[in-house]
Amino acid sequence: MKFRGKIVDGACLNHFTRISNMIAKLAKTCTLRISPDKLNFILCDKLANGGVSMWCELEQENFFSEFQMEGFSAENNEIYLELTSENLSRALKTAQNARALKIKLTNKHFPCLTVSVELFSMSSSTRIATHDIPIKVIPRKLWKDLQEPMVPDPDVSIYLPVLKTMKSVVEKMKNISSHLVVEANRDGELNLKIETELVCVTTHFKDLGNPPLASESTSQDRNPEHMAEVHIDIRKLLQFLAGQQVNPTKALCMHRICHSGKKTLLLRVETNETYKVRILESLSIRWHHMAESSLFTMGPTWMRINQCL
Amino acid sequence: MGAEPAGAVRGKGPRARRPRRAGQCWPWFGRRGSMKCLVTGSNVKVLGKAVHSLSRIGDELYLEPLEDGLSLRTVNSSRSAYACFLFAPLFFQQYQATTPGQDLLRCKILMKSFLSVFRSLVMLEKTVEKCCISLNGQSSRLVVQLHCKFGVRKTHNLSFQDCESLQAVFDPALCPHVLRAPARVLGEAVLPFPPALAEVTLGIGRGCRVILRSYHEEDADSTVRAMVTEVCLGEEDFQQLQAQEGAAITFCLKEFRGLLSFAESANLNLCIHFDAPGRPAIFTVKDSLLDGHFVLATLSETDSYSQDLGSLERHRPVPQLQAHSTPHPDDFANDDIDSYMIAMETTIGNEGSRALPSISLSPGPQPPQSPGSPSEEEDEAEPSTVPGTPPPKKVGAEGEGGGGGGGGEGSRLQNSLVPSSSARCSSAPSWPP
Numbered sequence: 001m002k003f004r005g006k007i008v009d010g011a012c013l014n015h016f017t018r019i020s021n022m023i024a025k026l027a028k029t030c031t032l033r034i035s036p037d038k039l040n041f042i043l044c045d046k047l048a049n050g051g052v053s054m055w056c057e058l059e060q061e062n063f064f065s066e067f068q069m070e071g072f073s074a075e076n077n078e079i080y081l082e083l084t085s086e087n088l089s090r091a092l093k094t095a096q097n098a099r100a101l102k103i104k105l106t107n108k109h110f111p112c113l114t115v116s117v118e119l120f121s122m123s124s125s126t127r128i129a130t131h132d133i134p135i136k137v138i139p140r141k142l143w144k145d146l147q148e149p150m151v152p153d154p155d156v157s158i159y160l161p162v163l164k165t166m167k168s169v170v171e172k173m174k175n176i177s178s179h180l181v182v183e184a185n186r187d188g189e190l191n192l193k194i195e196t197e198l199v200c201v202t203t204h205f206k207d208l209g210n211p212p213l214a215s216e217s218t219s220q221d222r223n224p225e226h227m228a229e230v231h232i233d234i235r236k237l238l239q240f241l242a243g244q245q246v247n248p249t250k251a252l253c254m255h256r257i258c259h260s261g262k263k264t265l266l267l268r269v270e271t272n273e274t275y276k277v278r279i280l281e282s283l284s285i286r287w288h289h290m291a292e293s294s295l296f297t298m299g300p301t302w303m304r305i306n307q308c309l
Numbered sequence: 310m311g312a313e314p315a316g317a318v319r320g321k322g323p324r325a326r327r328p329r330r331a332g333q334c335w336p337w338f339g340r341r342g343s344m345k346c347l348v349t350g351s352n353v354k355v356l357g358k359a360v361h362s363l364s365r366i367g368d369e370l371y372l373e374p375l376e377d378g379l380s381l382r383t384v385n386s387s388r389s390a391y392a393c394f395l396f397a398p399l400f401f402q403q404y405q406a407t408t409p410g411q412d413l414l415r416c417k418i419l420m421k422s423f424l425s426v427f428r429s430l431v432m433l434e435k436t437v438e439k440c441c442i443s444l445n446g447q448s449s450r451l452v453v454q455l456h457c458k459f460g461v462r463k464t465h466n467l468s469f470q471d472c473e474s475l476q477a478v479f480d481p482a483l484c485p486h487v488l489r490a491p492a493r494v495l496g497e498a499v500l501p502f503p504p505a506l507a508e509v510t511l512g513i514g515r516g517c518r519v520i521l522r523s524y525h526e527e528d529a530d531s532t533v534r535a536m537v538t539e540v541c542l543g544e545e546d547f548q549q550l551q552a553q554e555g556a557a558i559t560f561c562l563k564e565f566r567g568l569l570s571f572a573e574s575a576n577l578n579l580c581i582h583f584d585a586p587g588r589p590a591i592f593t594v595k596d597s598l599l600d601g602h603f604v605l606a607t608l609s610e611t612d613s614y615s616q617d618l619g620s621l622e623r624h625r626p627v628p629q630l631q632a633h634s635t636p637h638p639d640d641f642a643n644d645d646i647d648s649y650m651i652a653m654e655t656t657i658g659n660e661g662s663r664a665l666p667s668i669s670l671s672p673g674p675q676p677p678q679s680p681g682s683p684s685e686e687e688d689e690a691e692p693s694t695v696p697g698t699p700p701p702k703k704v705g706a707e708g709e710g711g712g713g714g715g716g717g718e719g720s721r722l723q724n725s726l727v728p729s730s731s732a733r734c735s736s737a738p739s740w741p742p
Contacts, residue, residue: 087536094501110534117501128541129501134534 001079001137001176003105006066013101016063017092024089026054026239031138031146032113034079037061041085042146046173055148072140079105080138080146083113091115091131099126111135156228158184159208161291166192167241173234175303176201186210194234207295258278342411344374345443347403352598353440353455358571359394359601364424365567366603371475372423372451373415374406374444378600382475383420389606390564391477397711400598402439414444416469418451426465428451436461444469479507479604481591484582486552488519492572492579492594494546499566501722502538508608509565511581512557517544524559524608548578558583558590559608568603573601583607 007013023030023041033040043054060067071077095101095117102116103144112132119127138146160166173180184190190205284287348356359381363370366389367383374380378400381395398404407413427433436457443452455463487512498521502509508524522539544550572579572594583590587609594601 050357062688084536090503091536091538109537112537119497127498127546130539130541131501132537132539134536 001072001105002068002070003079004066004068004087005060005064005102007063007101007103008099010097012063013095015099016058016101017089017096019058020085020089020092022168023054023056024085025242027085029082030054030085032081032083033146034081035071036069036077039063039149057148076140076143078143080143081105081113082136082138083133087131087133088113088115091133092127094119094131105135106132108132111137115258118163130235156184156186156210158186158188158190160190161205161208163241167238168233170238170241173201173203174238180237181229181231183229184229185227189225189227190226240306277283315656318710342414343406343409343443343445343555344380344407344414345377345403345441346374346401347439347441348400348437349402349439351434352400353437354430354433355575355599356396356398356440357430357433358574359396359599360424360427361430362567362571363392363394364420366390366564370417370418370420370423371472372418372444372469373474374413376406376413379404379406379442384475384477385564390561391475391604392564393477393567393602395600397598397600411446414446415472415474416444416451417504418467418469422465422467423453426455426467452647476585477604479589479591479602481580481582481593484588484591485580486513486583487555488547488552488581488583489549489578490542490547492569492575492577494542496569496573498540498542499562502562503536506538506562506702509562510557510559511583513550513552513554514541515554517550517554518542519547519550549580556583558586560590560605564603564605565592568594568601571601580608589718650732 007016019041027043029043031040031042033042037060039056039058039060041054041056050107057197069077069079070135071079073277092101092115096116097120099118099120101118102114104114104116106112106114108114109132110133113135115131115133117129117131119129173192176199177196179194181193182190183193186204188208188210190208191202193200193202316516360370363381363383366385368386371382372379373382375395378395378397380393380395382391384391388446433455437455438458441452441454441456443454445452450470451467451469453465453467455465459461459638499509502521502523506523508523510520510524512520512522514520519542520539521542523535523537525535525537569579575594575596577594577596580593581590582593586607588607589604590607592603592605
């Protein structure tokens with residue numbers, strides 16, 4: 001297994017750093033999947049992780065000026081590694097304003113992902129900071145636990161308000177309740193609601209707009225004013241909102257009831273920056289459907305990040 | 310004279326406590342003499358910065374007015390770090406070590422008390438116009454007055470203890486290795502290290518490159534490994550580099566950072582004198598008005614470590630283009646992919662027959678691998694599992710791994726928070742009894 005990549009463009013480096021910071025805020029450890037054209041940061045839906053999972057995809061050619069890898073085998077040309085996401089984010093923090101960055105798979109003292117940063121220094125000489133991030137190589141037979149989750153067709157999908165606004169609303173609600181009800185309909189209305197014995201607080205958002213549905217979904221016959229709702233753990237949603245470092249201009253939220261009786265909330269984020277970055281993220285929160293007001297477990301967070309230059 | 314609680318210091322704030330005799334700053338009459346000094350302008354901040362860096366080391370501050378300046382010293386509780394600043398008489402607008410014909414005074418005060426006077430550097434810079442420090446043998450109070458804008462005067466009466474002179478025995482001239490660089494260079498070099506890191510190794514690598522690397526204790530629990538950070542500086546960044554290749558010492562980063570932040574703010578050069586591992590390292594800053602010495606114990610078990618440093622340097626292929634004119638850092642100039650890649654096929658070998666061919670398929674020369682690479686541990690742990698079926702045990706193990714990562718981080722942190730105590734820093738500078 002071999003991997004080596006190089007980033008020289010400052011904007012790409014900055015973007016990569018912000019993504020790694022965002023991941024570090026969402027997950028303590030994550031899986032890095034390296035394939036010839038993509039990098040994925042994966043967090044699996046395991047109870048030990050608080051039930052959060054994440055899928056984040058980067059097109060390597062949008063970030064790396066050089067990228068070489070050789071996977072497990074010719075048919076399975078992929079590498080799966082487990083690493084502490086904070087280590088990566090800390091290593092990349094030094095890469096801000098760096099001249100170049102290299103990422104390599106090495107085996108210096110132990111298997112590690114080596115991040116070498118070429119820094120500017122006062123004199124003419126270059127200064128190198130090297131971070132050896134310890135990794136665990138994930139055996140082939142566990143790969144199938146780490147595949148891209150299926151994104152179901154939504155019941156309702158809706159554009160979200162500015163995430164900062166949403167964050168400040170949710171932050172205040174967190175003081176009152178630990179769970180949040182997200183309601184939305186196909187008429188551009190979104191409610192964030194908390195209910196306790198003493199108080200019920202709802203924040204209404206209107207005229208948010210609904211994106212066109214990709215497929216003629218089964219719920220087409222529904223009344224557009226009918227509210228679909230999911231219950232989620234407020235802290236997990238806040239963690240997602242607080243971790244946003246990619247300045248989204250448009251965010252999308254979708255509800256879905258699965259056949260298995262689980263509800264899903266997907267959040268998808270797009271950004272448009274000067275150099276045309278488009279980022280899609282989705283957070284899905286699954287609810288074990290037992291009774292309308294029963295307990296819920298926290299579902300997966302998925303993220304997809306594409307960058308088109 | 311007993312130490313009084315630090316509560317005596319609390320007379321801070323706009324409504325400053327007045328000294329006993331209003332209008333008279335320094336009531337210094339007495340047999341035991343008295344000291345007073347007056348600091349003005351930007352020097353107040355310099356003094357404040359020095360106190361801040363001393364506060365990273367010890368809990369007590371030894372203040373000693375000498376004929377050649379005011380000395381502030383401290384030593385940490387395990388006596389593995391000592392710091393001393395000497396402010397020359399010219400640093401002060403007015404300096405009197407003692408009343409003529411009297412003995413010199415010295416005193417020991419709580420670091421916390423003294424630091425609280427200089428706590429806010431912004432305040433020192435923006436509002437404080439001058440600061441007078443006076444010590445009277447009779448009143449047993451160290452009086453620090455801050456004269457601020459708009460006629461506000463803050464007076465701190467600090468209780469102190471008499472003490473012996475604190476003096477570490479060291480001589481920079483005896484250290485064979487000397488590095489000198491602007492503090493900013495070294496300050497930037499330690500920036501990539503995590504704030505919680507306890508110790509750092511400073512060594513001289515191949516081609517007179519100065520290498521700083523995070524030091525982690527060898528842990529029996531190898532599942533949680535800490536990130537190893539290494540910063541490589543070129544010879545050109547140093548004004549003086551007189552050290553042998555392979556020389557390396559390991560010392561506490563926290564104290565070093567303290568001195569660096571002082572030296573950076575004063576824009577000084579920092580000199581590092583060091584000897585063999587285990588011998589104290591001496592860090593000095595100097596200009597015409599002040600003189601600072603930090604003496605830090607170094608780890609004596611550095612032997613294996615410096616070897617490690619050497620071997621690391623050795624196994625790195627040196628790029629052929631590395632001429633003297635263009636000194637390329639090894640790690641960057643080398644674009645040979647194979648030399649760095651790992652062959653960790655063993656991890657998948659256990660998958661069964663399906664995975665086996667991959668070993669032969671893997672192209673390219675296999676980098677020299679030690680047979681005991683950590684990936685094999687997984688190999689041993691897994692043969693009981695049936696290929697293709699992810700046993701619940703595996704999931705549990707993975708979950709544990711995730712949780713363990715968290716716990717491990719905590720424990721690592723704890724490890725690093727227990728700094729190199731006297732037990733580990735075997736060779737502390739020697740002190741007089």
